Amino acid sequence: MTFRDTTPDYASMGLASEYSKIDYPKPDGKLSFDKLSSVYLSNTYHEEGQRCHLHLKDQSIPISVNLVKFDEPAQRYCPAGVYEVVEDEGEKKFVINGQNCIHCKTCDIKDPSQNITWVTPEGGGGSNYPNM
Numbered sequence: 001m002t003f004r005d006t007t008p009d010y011a012s013m014g015l016a017s018e019y020s021k022i023d024y025p026k027p028d029g030k031l032s033f034d035k036l037s038s039v040y041l042s043n044t045y046h047e048e049g050q051r052c053h054l055h056l057k058d059q060s061i062p063i064s065v066n067l068v069k070f071d072e073p074a075q076r077y078c079p080a081g082v083y084e085v086v087e088d089e090g091e092k093k094f095v096i097n098g099q100n101c102i103h104c105k106t107c108d109i110k111d112p113s114q115n116i117t118w119v120t121p122e123g124g125g126g127s128n129y130p131n132m
């Protein structure tokens with residue numbers, strides 16, 4: 001028997017206000033590692049100067065909707081730390097560090113507003129695991 005859940009993944013996200021913040025321990029560098037060290041191991045490469053392959057349908061949604069309701073989950077679900085919310089002169093800004101993307105496509109699936117579209121990078125860019 002196959003069990004199916006017909007609710008899309010992005011529609012299953014709860015409001016940030018309904019949950020307490022998880023205080024994750026810092027990576028110890030032995031058994032657990034920070035995201036950017038792991039991105040380095042993926043040998044991710046994108047040709048310089050190519051357009052960002054992560055498109056927002058509406059530039060305002062990450063801050064005006066996702067941050068307010070969900071504490072902008074892209075900051076946490078992206079395994080490569082591509083998405084950040086930074087403060088610039090007292091104003092919150094959504095930053096996309098597209099060159100770190102390892103092309104798992106989670107953001108395209110999980111964004112609660114379905115505002116992020118992942119497209120293939122130019123020139124076969126992306127991660128390259130030489131020992132696999």
Ligand code: SF4
Nearest residue numbers: 078101102104105107
């Ligand atoms: S595809 Fe994966 S690695 Fe790339 S930005 Fe989206 S969540 Fe991050």
